[in-house]
Amino acid sequence: MSIDAPTKVIPQARQITTKPRVSDQIFRGIVTAFSFSALVILALIALFLFQQGFSALKEQGFSFITSFEWNVFIDESGKEVANFGLQAMLVGTVVISFIALLIAVPLAVLTALFLTFYAPEGVKKLLITVIDLMAAFPSILYGLWGYFVLMPMAEYWAQLIHKWLGWIYIFDVPEPIFSRSPFIAGIVLSVMIIPIITSISREVFSQTPLERVQAAYALGATKWGMIRAVVLPFGANGVVGGSMLALGRAFGETVAVFSVLNIVYRTNFQVLYTQGGNVASMIVQKFGEAGKTEVSALIAAGLVLFVLTLFVNFIANAIVNKTVKSGR
Incomplete structure (x- = not known):
């Protein structure tokens, strides 16, 4: 009795298509x-x-x-x-925001590098939670903290800066009054935007290609040498993007600046002196008592601030596309 060999069943060819489900x-x-x-x-x-x-x-x-x-x-x-002219407050906006970035960017980048490459796991988780929580704080809390806690210390710092660098115009003051100045407002804004820049920078640094990191170590680089040659060039795009995002918040910040700055409608490049303002704080100060004509001007000021923020972001993207180099 013979047993027939099993018949091979050839499956039907599957149709390959690029049409999404x-x-x-x-x-x-x-x-x-x-x-x-x-x-x-x-x-x-x-x-x-x-x-x-x-x-x-x-x-x-x-x-x-x-x-x-x-x-x-x-x-x-x-x-x-x-007569409505916005130039004085535009200057104040740029000055205060520049002070904030000058303080915040180095601290934020160093913090991001520490969290990514140096911090122990337990400390890293704790600090990341704290930084993310700081980014969610309402600005009024920063304003109150700046007024009651930071301002007395910042006044002393301003006096020291004036004592040693007062021969420079921006650090000179016509009168020895150092409270509620653009310098203090810039410090408060820097504390507000450090969590934003830190979070974005840390995410970018953590995505550095592992093969580039290992190649740097294989060539004998130290950890700092690897960071300088690989991580920083690779993450420069993210740092610039985070800084621009933080700059947008600094441009539009209202309550925190209003709490620690003596709002005076006058151009002030002397950052330690107690007068100045930015566009957003001026809108808050004048809106409650403004008539119909002035309300229209204040809304137009908001439009200028809106366009300025978009313009800064476009310029930042152009700079990034032309100058940022890939990690080697």
Whole structure:
């Protein structure tokens, strides 16, 4: 009795296609919709600011950005006369934000490097939790902390800086008054933006390709040599991006600056002296008592701040694309 050999069943050839599954199409549609919603929201904000502030921009023209006066008064004929110029507060915004970045960026980068390459695991987890928590603090808490805790110490630091570097114009003061100055406001802002820069920098540093790290060690590099030759060039893009994100928050910060700065509508490059302001704090100070004409000007000031923030981010992207080098 013979047993027939089993017949081989050849499976049907599977059709290879690049068409995504329905679930992938749905997910892609949801992600795309949320991505475009952010652009739509930004466009609606810009449209609202332009619509509400157009009358002030039309009346003042280009002098709204270049003029150093901001006043509304009634002339002898009973007609309201308004002169709105944002230049003094734009200068204050740039000065305070530059002070904040000058302090925050080195500290944030060094903190990110410590967390990524040096900190023990237990300390690392604790510090990451604290830094992430600091990034979520409301600005009013920073303002109160800056007013009650930081300001007395910062006044002493300002006096020392004036004593040793007072021959430099920006560190000179017309009167020996060091409280509520752009210097103190910059320190408070730096504390606010350090967690943002640190978090982003740490994430980028941790993604440094392992083969590049091992290659640097194989060539005899020390840990610091590896960081300088591989990690920092690789993570420069992330550091710049985090700094620009932090700069956007510094430009628009209101309550913290308002709490520790003597808001005076005057251009002040002497960072240790007790006067100055930024665009956001000026809007808060004047909005409650502003009339219809001045409200339109304040909204136009918000539009200028909005455009300035976008412009800084575009410039940052251009710089990154041209100058950032890959790790070697």
